Amino acid sequence: MHTGCTPSALISERKERYGDWMEILDIDLLAFERGDSATRAAVVDGVMKSLTTGFVFVEHDLSVGMIDDVYGQLEAFFTLPQENKDAYIVEGSHGQTGYTGLLVETAAALDVPDWKEMLNWGAPLGEGHPLRSRYPHRYGPPTLPENDIPGIHDLLLGFHRTIADLQARVLRIIALGLGVHENFFDQMLVDGATLTRAIHYPAMDAAPGSQHVWAGEHADINLITALPRATAAGLQVKIDGDWVDAAPPPDRAIINTGLMLEQLTNGVIPSGIHQVVSAEDQQGDRYSVVQFAHPTPWTILSPLPTCVTPETPLRYPTISSADALDKVLWEINLVEDGRRVDTT
Numbered sequence: 009m010h011t012g013c014t015p016s017a018l019i020s021e022r023k024e025r026y027g028d029w030m031e032i033l034d035i036d037l038l039a040f041e042r043g044d045s046a047t048r049a050a051v052v053d054g055v056m057k058s059l060t061t062g063f064v065f066v067e068h069d070l071s072v073g074m075i076d077d078v079y080g081q082l083e084a085f086f087t088l089p090q091e092n093k094d095a096y097i098v099e100g101s102h103g104q105t106g107y108t109g110l111l112v113e114t115a116a117a118l119d120v121p122d123w124k125e126m127l128n129w130g131a132p133l134g135e136g137h138p139l140r141s142r143y144p145h146r147y148g149p150p151t152l153p154e155n156d157i158p159g160i161h162d163l164l165l166g167f168h169r170t171i172a173d174l175q176a177r178v179l180r181i182i183a184l185g186l187g188v189h190e191n192f193f194d195q196m197l198v199d200g201a202t203l204t205r206a207i208h209y210p211a212m213d214a215a216p217g218s219q220h221v222w223a224g225e226h227a228d229i230n231l232i233t234a235l236p237r238a239t240a241a242g243l244q245v246k247i248d249g250d251w252v253d254a255a256p257p258p259d260r261a262i263i264n265t266g267l268m269l270e271q272l273t274n275g276v277i278p279s280g281i282h283q284v285v286s287a288e289d290q291q292g293d294r295y296s297v298v299q300f301a302h303p304t305p306w307t308i309l310s311p312l313p314t315c316v317t318p319e320t321p322l323r324y325p326t327i328s329s330a331d332a333l334d335k336v337l338w339e340i341n342l343v344e345d346g347r348r349v350d351t352t
Contacts, residue, residue, distance in 0.1 A: 079297070204300075205299070219288055222294065233266060234263055273315045309332060
């Protein structure tokens with residue numbers, strides 16, 4: 009079991025077991041939570057090895073029926089007339105609630121907007137909450153299409169809570185792998201700016217034998233991201249410079265790491281680089297629902313002492329999670345009154 013996050017130890021152990029080859033591993037969350045100390049240690053070890061890729065597949069206890077219901081309601085939303093969907097745009101939210109149309113969000117390193125439309129929501133905070141006052145663009149009330157899709161509001165908020173709980177459980181495994189207390193991330197997540205996002209990648213007309221890019225190469229900004237399921241292939245992971253299809257076993261959630269976790273771990277756990285690309289001759293559209301686990305905005309992202317050693321000197325300066333997120337929101341073209349890339 010890893011008891012710290014010295015990169016040289018992790019890398020040398022990986023090479024000893026696998027050579028230079030890295031792979032995304034499949035781990036059992038319930039085995040960690042219900043198993044004996046040896047079983048728990050094996051799960052932690054597997055997660056830390058897998059996260060050298062920025063990704064891990066997780067066997068879980070989520071309700072398949074709930075996920076089916078969520079996808080059914082979201083497909084009903086995305087197939088509404090465009091004017092109906094546009095009614096749920098929330099100006100000034102920077103894409104943190106409500107609807108975002110096609111060709112808006114843009115990978116930070118690119119100038120070509122993504123072919124995707126999105127519905128975003130998070131947990132509401134009460135009037136007068138200091139976080140809602142200080143960060144209105146990320147803590148506005150959820151703007152969900154209840155008028156067009158009756159029942160979707162409660163369904164999606166319940167889904168948000170369920171996936172947020174799953175992410176907290178996975179972060180407890182990561183905490184142990186980093187040599188800190190199992191509950192290290194728990195307080196960080198209380199009233200965090202965690203965001204759930206439904207994404208529709210529309211069918212594209214492509215020449216025979218060709219592919220199209222729905223979402224360009226990027227890393228997420230947050231701690232970790234959960235994808236319980238997608239309706240079609242397309243997610244690719246960059247491992248050692250090569251693109252690899254993310255193909256989990258059935259009924260697994262895909263977890264990937266974000267830039268905030270990379271910052272906290274002094275670069276020991278890298279952010280998972282990925283893109284969404286059709287297979288050759290792939291027809292039809294694609295739906296996915298992801299959740300970005302964010303710490304509370306006033307969290308200071310300072311590299312963990314367990315990850316700063318003489319062999320791995322301090323690599324990242326300190327930054328607040330609020331500032332880190334705002335910087336990336338502009339880079340990915342979601343700041344309405346200052347788009348980095350013209351989408352008109």
